[in-house]
Amino acid sequence: MTVLPAPTLAGDGTHVAEAARELIAAMMLEPTGRITPSVYETGRLVSDAPWLTGHGRRLTHLLVTQRPDGGWGAPGGYSVVPTVSAVEALLSALRAAPGGPRRADLAAAAGRGLAVLSGWLADGPSLPDTPAADLIVPALVERINGQLARFGERPDGWPRALPGVDRRRLDALHALLAAGRPVPLKLLHAFEVLGPAALRRPDITPVAGAVGASPAATAAWVSAGGGPGLHRTALAYLEAAVGQHGGPVPCCTPITVFERGWTLSTLSRAGVPFRAAPKLVAELAAALGPQGTPTGPGLPADADTTSVTLYALARLGHPVEPTSLLGYDLGSHFCTWQGEDGSSVTTNAHVLEALGWHVRHTVSGADRYRARTAALARWLCDIQQPDGCWADRWHASPYYATSCVVLALDGYAPTGAAAAVDRAVDWVLATQRADGAWGRWSGTAEETAYALHVLLGVRGPARRGVRDAVRRGLAYLETTDSRRDDPPLWHDKDLYTPVLIVRAAVVAARQLALTTSDPGWAAAAGPASGASMIRGA
Structure with missing residues (x-):
């Protein structure tokens, strides 16, 4: 089991970069993925x-x-x-x-x-x-x-x-x-x-x-x-x-493409410095077929895993034309798979990122996908909860769904999403706990990281109250992140934690703090505890 040192927020970010390298090494060493028992x-x-x-x-x-x-x-x-x-x-x-x-x-x-x-x-x-x-x-x-x-x-x-x-x-x-x-x-x-x-x-x-x-x-x-x-x-x-756990078993295994796509896209989006091994990138690209890619072998291909994989490859400098997503297009939004009962907020946020990247960076994408990104952005804004958050069918916490949507809208919505993003920031500020954490049932490092993605990942000047909320959230990560296991929050037949994906979210939050225009945030948490970054689950 790979043991990773916790990164410090001080200095030039070398510890964050080292944490990212260790995450990538762990994905190569354990290709089936690391997931908690069910x-x-x-x-x-x-x-x-x-x-x-x-x-x-x-x-x-x-x-x-x-x-x-x-x-x-x-x-x-x-x-x-x-x-x-x-x-x-x-x-x-x-x-x-x-x-x-x-x-x-x-x-x-x-x-x-x-x-x-x-x-x-x-x-x-x-x-x-x-x-x-x-x-x-x-x-x-x-x-x-x-x-x-x-x-x-x-x-x-x-x-x-x-x-x-x-x-x-x-x-x-x-x-x-x-x-x-x-x-x-x-x-x-x-x-x-x-x-x-x-x-x-x-x-x-x-x-x-x-x-x-x-x-x-x-x-x-x-x-x-x-x-x-x-x-x-x-x-x-x-x-x-x-x-994997000496007796107990996870709900879904292997999760190779899922783990790699989410981890690499999260690190890339936040600007974490790392280099993905060519073999890792090649295997991720090879997983894409005409209908995209499934979470695991024997499952149907789905728009969520497909869009995150496409976005990760694009951010890594190996873009693939996202035509595989068009089979999931329902007009106003995208289904996760054909025949889906209901709809997924985070699937559509990830599709917006995948298509939005091509609109911004390719001539063909601008012509082919601009109307779809505009429709998706409107759909996501229309289903925002009255309090400013979003909730989703693939995760128990609204902080995950809200961070996915806010980052997609702020990065790739053509126009008209600023008010929805502002309401989401207000909701995050209003729901911080007394100890600096965020969480649905209790404060967790995972949900605190998602809240920090919203506060630190949005373009434009910082809102009133953001600086203090970020300082307290970073301090919470430093004092509690490596001391205990958070409860599982991801939906399968019961709740689970994709360990490396969650750790990537925490690393990304720290990177955002290091690269913000306010250096006081980066120093707010103080030195790291030195406890392990990734624990055996």
């Missing part, structure tokens, strides 16, 4: 693949990550998906495990989880817009109730069954699959909850060893029988996923 995904492997290396460590991970209230995961509706997965996994392990202290620990944890789930489901939880949540919850509640029915004697306090939940979409999908309809490519990422009609499909085969770039989906495919000659690559994929 309670949801780990629970699915406990239940569906107890034969896989690291089973005991996965059970331990479920025990030690349970919250005092009996749930797992982030606050509010974000708790439901990881908690139904963990509870179903513990019940499955209990039915297979012999007696003893270990069984008592599993039973106690399962009982606490059942109690909290009973309350949440009875109240009809509001689920956040995470992938396949409306399929995962009813599918796993059904499995939990099946597990409870098979216990000969339930411990005191356990319910006979959990309350029912809305399963209309799951039932409709089961009916389509039973009628022989193909499994939609975007649903392969949640293959593990699609039911027997999907698991028995002979047309589902792994890509690069994985089904839907998901350990849970791949384990379900292997357990259901898979196909001749294909288990070997799938098992190798699962072993590699297990090896």
Whole structure:
């Protein structure tokens, strides 16, 4: 595991440059990407693949990550998906495990989880817009109730069954699959909850060893029988996923293009001095096809990963004509993928950057994409929240979405975006915490970095209050950034952290402070703590 020194804000920025070099080296050394473990995904492997290396460590991970209230995961509706997965996994392990202290620990944890789930489901939880949540919850509640029915004697306090939940979409999908309809490519990422009609499909085969770039989906495919000659690559994929954290697994792996695109574009946008290895740039360019590129093998290509990849390559001096994005154009805005339910603010901000770069730097781009950038800028301004922020379906924090949109509008909106940017700056100033941090649930280094991107990355004279807010935010980064792990904020089946991407955001915030016209901001935080820049997750 690469350990990176924390950069100081003093001097000529050599420490920031060194941090960037270490980030790039880490991407080359760990090409699958660095991502935190998932309670949801780990629970699915406990239940569906107890034969896989690291089973005991996965059970331990479920025990030690349970919250005092009996749930797992982030606050509010974000708790439901990881908690139904963990509870179903513990019940499955209990039915297979012999007696003893270990069984008592599993039973106690399962009982606490059942109690909290009973309350949440009875109240009809509001689920956040995470992938396949409306399929995962009813599918796993059904499995939990099946597990409870098979216990000969339930411990005191356990319910006979959990309350029912809305399963209309799951039932409709089961009916389509039973009628022989193909499994939609975007649903392969949640293959593990699609039911027997999907698991028995002979047309589902792994890509690069994985089904839907998901350990849970791949384990379900292997357990259901898979196909001749294909288990070997799938098992190798699962072993590699297990090896990342010694037992627990992430939601999506590999994330090679996603990690590289976001990290390189973030560093480049902020003006961080670095040199990307030619091999890194060549591999990023090679990932682009006629429809763009997906986040991971076996997933559909999407406009978000495609646009960030295009923007990163352009900033690195290797522009690629962005015609692959035109297939996602809906007129007023761009979809993340064809057939998307809803829309993504950050996808459209990233598309604005990718197209806007070509408008500004190429003759053909000016003619071909100017109208699209103007329409995108209007769409983004129109959906700004009344308080001045933006929110998005791919991240739990409005600070991420707001920074993405503000930087895109300030950099590439043809006209008319200044008022929206000003409102966003006002919102950031108004929501800073007493300790200098920003954050949805608590102050985090990640969200503080995004807030600083808004305050420092916008052109023009600094607004009243910005100087003090930046000074306090930088001081927060210096005193807390390397001392603890922030909570996961990125959306997958449950929340996760793409570690290098987040670290790049922090490095970029420091670079912006170093290059601002007010040198007092750069010195405000004082010397760095010297703790590690990147920790093993």
